[in-house]
Amino acid sequence: MGMESVHNTTGTNEVENYDFTDSELIYYVRNALDSTTSDDSSYQELVGLMHHKERLSPDQVALLSTCLKALSGAVSCIDMTCHKDLLSSIFAMSLWRHGVEASDALADLVVSLAVSNGKFVDLCLAMLVRNFMPPYSFMDSLKEPRGLARKAHALSLVHSSLESISRLVPLAPTRLAALVVQEMPRIQEKEKIGQAGALTNIRIFVENMFRLESGPVGALVGSTMLMAVVDRLLDLDLDISWDDILKDESSRGIFEMELEDWEYEGEDADDLEQIIGQSLSRKALSRNASAEQLDALLVLTFEHLESCQTQGRLNEVFSVLLQSFCRTVLNAYKSKFTQFVMFYVCALDPENCGVSFSKTLVDLFCSDCPPLTRMSAAAYLASYLSRAMFLSDKVVLTNLKRLVDWCVEYCGIHGDDCDLNPEAHRIFYAGCQAIMYILCFRMRGIITVPWLKSQLSMMPIETILKHPLAPLKVCLPSVVEEFLGQAKAARLFTVSKTFIFDDLLESELSRAFGGLERLDMFFPFDPCLLKQSDSFIRQHYIYWSMVGKHYANDEQGSSDEEEDEEITVKGNDNMAMSYDDEGVNLDDFDLAMTKMSITPKNHSLIYGYGGELQELSRMPSKIRPSMSPPEL
Template sequence: MGAPDMDELSFTDSQLHFYVKDALKAAIQGDCDFYNQLVAVIHRKERLSAADVALLVTCLKAVTGAVSCIHISHHKSLLAAILRMSLWDYGTNVMDALLELLVALASSNGEHVNLCLEMLVSNFVPPSAYFEKHRGPSKKSEVLDRVHSTLIDIANLVPLSPLILEKIVRDKMPHVYVKEQPIVMYVENMLRLESGAMGELVGSMALIVLMDKLVELDVEIAWKDILEDDFQKDVFDFELEDLAEPADNFNQENKEFTREASMQRFCSGNHPEKLDSLMVLTFEHLKCCFETGRLVQVFEILLQSFRITVLTAYKSKFAQFVMFYACSLDPENCGKLFADALVDIFVNGVHPEWRMSAVAYLASYLARAKFLPVPLIAIMLERFVVDWCSKYCKNWGSDINPKAQKVFYAGCQATMYVLCFRMKQMLAIPRLKSQLQLMQIDAILGHPLKPLQVCLPSIVDEFLRQAKENRVCFLPERLADQDFLESKHSTVFGGTEKLGMFFPFDPILLPNCDRYIRPNYVYWSMVRSSYDEEGTSDEDVADAYDCEDGMSIPDDRSGKGCDEEDCDADEFSPSFEKMSITPRDSSHRFGGRMPSRIRPSMSPESL
């Protein structure tokens, strides 16, 4: 007597349960007729009628009751049919029956746990047809809510499953060349794991994998038209080509470029858009962490990832702004933790290149982070100037060797760079002005190691110019009138090593990320405006930093921002003039015109 035809006979649930159990046992003995019909019902997914759906739900429930009879070797075709089902292809009744089966399967036998978790993770991203049909958000919510609740159910029944899940999520992370929508949706689910019930078990993995992916995308982005051979390129010079550009890249009403146009002009490939979307997703996640009181905990994981991945990455352009944004959310805790970590790496690190990278990050961070109080900037500056550079000067002779002593010169250059941005602010506070004068900067810059002849000429030039305009003596008299811009040592250090071109928090070109960074960012135009006008007062300095970008952000000293009437509404738009970091009168060194191409920051070649 042959097996009953499932399409022709009617079964009660209890009858089908027994038929399925018998079919599973019979298949082990070689009798596969009813077993094959069962596999065919589960495998079929196209053009299902209401009766087909009812039969599928009944079969899935029957298999759930018989999971103890399923053998990973003898029932491969059944397991394959189950695990190839996509939740995105079915309604809620089938989804619920399928997920109930997965929970039962995972908890019945340890051999099935990996398979079930892999199937659930594969549903983080829908089939390509989902994007093509433009399904609404309701379907996405129906599927993903069930996926994540099922992962929790399995974790409750199989305590070791989060460890397995951690590896699966990492291994199934889409490649950088996958389209933007799938990779963004996958990261959404990773961050949902991090903030969910299993966050303590898989949260670290999710954040670390995410940072790795951001850096992977970042380094794949290629800059166009880079001038890498001119070591004298001024880090404060105009970052864009002349404004005579085609009309499609130019906003005639506001007389400025859009950041979207800039990203297309200077970044090649499709990765900038992906990176922009993923970083915004990360920013929103960090914002939620801050609102729920979890940011410090999450930041410690990010800091660990930064040390391992971002700090050592060659030519990282944008991924580091994850740290910048997290610090802006909680300057008192995260902001100080980040600065402390960078100082520690510079002072106590082992690898010279990592130490140079750390001090470049620190200098760029202290210069650009509007949210950092000026006294903290002074403390951090003193820690790596007085406590390290001064000691270095006392322990070394006068033989100049830029390659062997590159960490020292990196520290000197970082000091001058920070002061180029923050000198006026520090001098506006009497206590900090006194502290600045006691930092022995003159002893360091006037040392026989001659850092002024080794560091990047543009930084030395701008630093000395500001010191002269602010009537601050940072140099012994014997050095005050010397020209430090044409040194062979500077050629070696600033040219071949490319260290002078690495300031990692230079203005970000990703348009969506810019909206998060801009309110908390110091642009060179803010600094320039504080000394371009003669007779600038201390209050004017504070206003320049708070209001230049059109934002009303409180200052530690004044406690007030700018009034709406005093701020031009156009300042809210992403102006490239705000991106430019060109000081007054810097063009004389280039024949009376600005350099014609962008020269973005990059890590030292040795990294």
């Protein structure tokens, strides 16, 4: 029985209405496969049938489906060398291009090939992974219900086929994980202008990676999928330079420069700050293709974490993400947004993930890891404890005590005759700066609870600050000034004014702290400037204006006696609750420019250390955009 029995040769491309049994079809296909050694054209006709590019008629679709099913019953006759053209045609086919019957038949054939011969496994897996993404011509149709239905069916076939192969071929999951990572789309230079197709492709690919992670083969490939996604987030993150966000000068705070150069009338300072913030962050990033892709992938990641929480396996995913964080993100150079994956997974489960992350960071700082790792851990810990609204003040104080204890022990080892050398003692200064930075944000919440205030008062922080190593002269001046101002107002410490210097100036000691890649500028959980991602973060996040607003309201026009009364009356162990009770609207902080680290210089908004407390609504501007330590 030749091809002419199934497909006429009149040029009309119509299929005659013959009914064939499965055995007859398999017999025909076997003959076609055998004809590669003869002059019979049946094999070439079979290859041509698989190689259709134009739109098929209903009769041609029926013929294709029939032959695909017949090939599934004859896979034992397919040879890697003799039938190279046929295999190439099969593996070049797309599950997206055909209707239900033909695509189902194609998926069955691919599974049959993988199971029949180990030589076909990689080819079959690679073909299915390529089908994670649609052909380019399908991009526009994905916005329509019909296109979405085609997508759902195609990807359902892809994953069911991968699951079948993984179940029947023991080594397949290992090969699958490697192939997925290898095929993951990368940004090409020509795509950096922001092509919609490139963004759609990487989104769909990552969706499939998360589907693998949460599916039946997730136990075998899930950790690889999660780590690969984080690595790609970091690639995109590092592709964004601060020059893409902020037009900064090395010696001036960004808002200091912008407020000097910006001409604007008719708005007060807060409105002007928000206008400038929008100009510098959202608009600048919206023109960056890497930022756009990173934002989209972070949203997918956050949504996947939410689904993991619903499935009751968030702790399992957290363990993988924590491992990935310690392996790559912690020591990444200038990571800006990828770390918010850890922030969000902790926000979803504060009592377990949230506490575990803080413990890991403080353990790293107190360990014998390389200095840059320990300094980075201190910066992450300080920023995390300061910004995480979901962490209670008790948790913050527990971690703070470990930092203080380590610094006290360090002071004991290095006596009064030690040299003031920022490079030699950089880990110590990283710890001291972390302590002060945390208290800039969380002191207000801690002192409103008498027993927590008592614990804070008993910590020998003043001993550390007055040690001959002089951390107040080495750490970032704006952090030092803000910390001392709040500590003085709360009457927790009595540090001499001689330790203070103008925040406009940065001493040589402070400049030397951290070496070339200034860790004094590294606050990794500064507000997220990616618009879509920030919508997930903001409800769990402490903005500096929240702290400044509370402090300004409490201190303006109040006597010492009134202050004492307010501190003892307001008791709350959870900063999130106190903010909610005060009716703070998170939408007020949409632009994330009210943060402590990059706010406008305003000389009227600092503490007067020699007299009464002056107006304070935000941190000084000298803390510049976050920069992480160099890679080891």
